[in-house]
Amino acid sequence: MTAAQKAEVKFSKYHGIGNDFILIDNRKRTELAVTPNQATRLCDRNFGIGADGIIFATPANGNAHFSMRILNNDGSEPEMCGNGIRCLAKFISEIDHSSVQKFKINTLAGLIQPELLADGQVRVDMGEPVLEADKIPTSLPSDAGTGHVIRRELVVEGDTYTVTAVSMGNPHACVFSKNGGSIKTADINLFHIGPLFERNSAFPSRINTEFVEVIDRTQVRMVVWERGAGPTLACGTGACALVVAGVLENRIERCCDVELPGGHLQIEWDTQDNHVYMTGPAECVFTGTAMLPSVD
Numbered sequence: 001m002t003a004a005q006k007a008e009v010k011f012s013k014y015h016g017i018g019n020d021f022i023l024i025d026n027r028k029r030t031e032l033a034v035t036p037n038q039a040t041r042l043c044d045r046n047f048g049i050g051a052d053g054i055i056f057a058t059p060a061n062g063n064a065h066f067s068m069r070i071l072n073n074d075g076s077e078p079e080m081c082g083n084g085i086r087c088l089a090k091f092i093s094e095i096d097h098s099s100v101q102k103f104k105i106n107t108l109a110g111l112i113q114p115e116l117l118a119d120g121q122v123r124v125d126m127g128e129p130v131l132e133a134d135k136i137p138t139s140l141p142s143d144a145g146t147g148h149v150i151r152r153e154l155v156v157e158g159d160t161y162t163v164t165a166v167s168m169g170n171p172h173a174c175v176f177s178k179n180g181g182s183i184k185t186a187d188i189n190l191f192h193i194g195p196l197f198e199r200n201s202a203f204p205s206r207i208n209t210e211f212v213e214v215i216d217r218t219q220v221r222m223v224v225w226e227r228g229a230g231p232t233l234a235c236g237t238g239a240c241a242l243v244v245a246g247v248l249e250n251r252i253e254r255c256c257d258v259e260l261p262g263g264h265l266q267i268e269w270d271t272q273d274n275h276v277y278m279t280g281p282a283e284c285v286f287t288g289t290a291m292l293p294s295v296d
Helices: 036-043 082-095 190-198 236-248
Strands: 008-016 019-025 053-058 066-072 105-107 110-116 122-125 152-156 159-167 171-178 208-216 219-226 255-260 263-269 276-280 283-291
Touching: 008 082, 019 082, 036 053, 036 066, 053 082, 066 082, 082 105, 082 110, 082 122, 082 236, 082 276, 082 283, 152 190, 159 236, 171 236, 190 208, 190 219, 208 236, 219 236, 236 255, 236 263, 236 276
Parallel strands: 019 053, 066 105, 171 208, 219 255
Antiparallel strands: 008 019, 008 283, 053 066, 105 110, 110 122, 122 276, 152 159, 159 171, 208 219, 255 263, 263 276
8 A cells, every 4th residue: 555545534632631642533433443553653652643542532322422432552442531531522522613511421431421611621520439359350458348459568579569449440559658658759660660560460450550649638649650551641540549549548638639740630539429520621732634554
């Protein structure tokens, strides 16, 4: 196939506090416009557009406005992405010139409902956290009564970390302590420790890992290694998971400002409906047309 014959795909590039995505309107076709191998090339920051992943708006299912699919920059498919769903809501609203302010979006983690706010931010009802070990999943010891995994020790290369496991539709290991002391995010070598957590045998579906520094009971700082993407500037589901974990460990309050390398998210774990709410920005960077690489 010559360069002139190569298929093209229209896209928009968005980011949510530095967690960046290629957005594709895929609502008029059942198969994804990009294969996993093509996604890896398009996400490459030297040879492609550059992104943490590709997000597709796909046909609606049930009473949803549309559905969401994601390919990470390694070609794997996660269940959900918190920063990504804010970007997707903004993307569809802008290309459709829609007056809809609150969307119902089907994901592999269930129905998620983002709402566009008047100040430009997006508030997302992320649903209830999942805390049972077998549903996260993790083989770390769980409480006999609840099945929850809270403050469990995990030894990695001779260091002992405490882990609270939470799923927000995708699995998270939230780490507040190392060798009995508090985490300092500046001391975390993500490129070294991240893969050791992600592929640890305690996490059969691999794991996203948040290393959390508590500033006070309403402010925390985190760095994250994302399953299938590596270190990113932000992880929305991770910010939600760590607030749940911090509350369960009695370290923080249910309303918390989470500082990530790319910016801040406001997270609330509501006492009335048990849902986690995330509020943060989503911004369009540019739009364009990309040639699909011939890699399959």
